[in-house]
Amino acid sequence: MDSDAAIVQAAFKRAAELELLYGDLVPARAIEELFEHQGASLRLANRAQGIFKPAIMQEGAISIKTTISRDGSDNIYDDREVDDGYYHYSLQAGDPRGVNNKYLWQSMERKQPLIYFHAVAPAGYKPIWQFRGQYTYLVRGILAITCLPVSQFAQNDSANSEAAGSSLIGILSPDFPVHLVHSP
Secondary structure, three states: OOOHHHHHHHHHHHHHHHHHHOOOOHHHHHHHOOEEEEEEEEEOOOEEEEEEEOOOOOOOOEEEOOOHHHHHHHHOOOEEEOOOOOOEEEEOOOOOOOOOHHHHHHHHHHHOOOOEEEEEEEEEEEEEEEEEOOOOOOEEEOOOOOOOOOHHHOOOHHHHHHHHHHOOOOOOOOOOOOEEEEEO
């Protein structure tokens, strides 16, 4: 097992511990707390970034998260469940392969699973990381198109999906949809 895979497995173990403690409403402070893995201090996520890769990982993300604002204002990203077990997550604004977005591309290319901290309340998360007892949530496709009108996307969904190399579900927003799926 390579070192990144070992880190991901340690993160899954920590996510399981948090679920035992908090159920489906894990507080933000708990996912931001440090935990130990082979003498290194890690965290599952941090407050500032939706796409998170610990510094000791070589490639890929360990987690992604959505947020719900405390004041009820709209989120700038269109993150949501689109079908049973499938999620639409938006890349950070800007270069679809830049900054932290590159970690999702790396996870997809390596078929490296990750944890999705899905916001269910302000500063409260449901960790989504397993399907039927398996660690299987993967980035299946990333559609990096910014200027296609929603109506055109609906008409050309199959063509866009083939171009992206996956079958994406949902409407196109001004950001970049990332399709998270459980592997069969």
